[in-house]
Amino acid sequence: PVCTRRGGLVLVQEIFGVTDHIRDLCDEYAQDGYEVLAPALFDREHPGFEADYTGEGFARAVQLARELHPFDQSLSDVQTCIDALTGKGPVFxxxxxxxxxxxxxxxxxxxxVTAASGYYGSLIPGAVDEEPKVPVILHFGRYDNGIPMEGVDKVVARDWPNATVHIYEAGHGFNSDRRKDYHEPSADLARERTLELFEANGG
Structure with missing residues (x-):
């Protein structure tokens, strides 16, 4: 962090890798007072992996994420980051x-984990049988072609007491100013809500 430390933050990449967009987000959260770790989850299979937002880049990323990289390894790596940040305040x-x-x-x-914020995660609608143990907010775009609204409705219907679902008038990837679906008002609002979540939980 570049100011008074508010907590630790594990910032988890898009499927495209630890791109310039992800590095920019790390800098922004550091400016807000968070000690940020952004694990390069695909480095075991493809060191330094970054894909662009073209169709070809997306195909490369999907092949890596779905065929070569075990999802549970990502969870293990994130747990390692959480553990590294533990003992110095809340970890988000x-x-x-x-x-x-x-x-x-x-x-x-x-x-x-103290609290979590998840943006347009496509696996979430298929995992509604799992109940969050900590406060979590989820952000979905109404016009996300990869996450149909009927899937989001399943998430909303579970009505967990410590989970909040926000739906934005945007598509997938609305937070990234490098993507065609970038929607600044939605990105700003989601970031504001994320910071409010952290602050409400000791950050």
Missing amino acids: VVGYCYGGSVAWFAATRLTG
């Missing part, structure tokens, strides 16, 4: 796209 998790799903499972399965 925020994730985007692939990382949004990881953030959800961090809230339902991992230990040492």
Whole structure:
């Protein structure tokens, strides 16, 4: 952090890797007072992996994430980051796209998490049988072609006491200013809600 430390934060990448967008987010949260770790989850299979937002880049990323990289390894790596930040105040998790799903499972399965914020995680609608153990907020775009609203409705219907679902008038990836679906008002509001969640839980 570049000011008074507010807590630790594990920031989980999109499926495209630890890209410039992810590094920018790390800098922004550091400016807000968070000690940020952003694990390069795919480095075992492809060191330094970064894909662009083209169709070809997406295909490369999907192949790596679904065929070569075990999802449970991502959870293990995030747990390692949480453990490294433990003992110095609250530890939060925020994730985007692939990382949004990881953030959800961090809230339902991992230990040492204070609260989590997950952006447009496509695995979440299929995991509504898992109840979050800590406060979590989820962000979905109404026009996300990869996460149909009927899936989001399943998440909303569970009505967990410590989970809040926000729906934005945007598509997938609305938080990234490098994507065609970038929607600044939604990105600003989701970030504001994320910071409010952290602050409400000691951050």
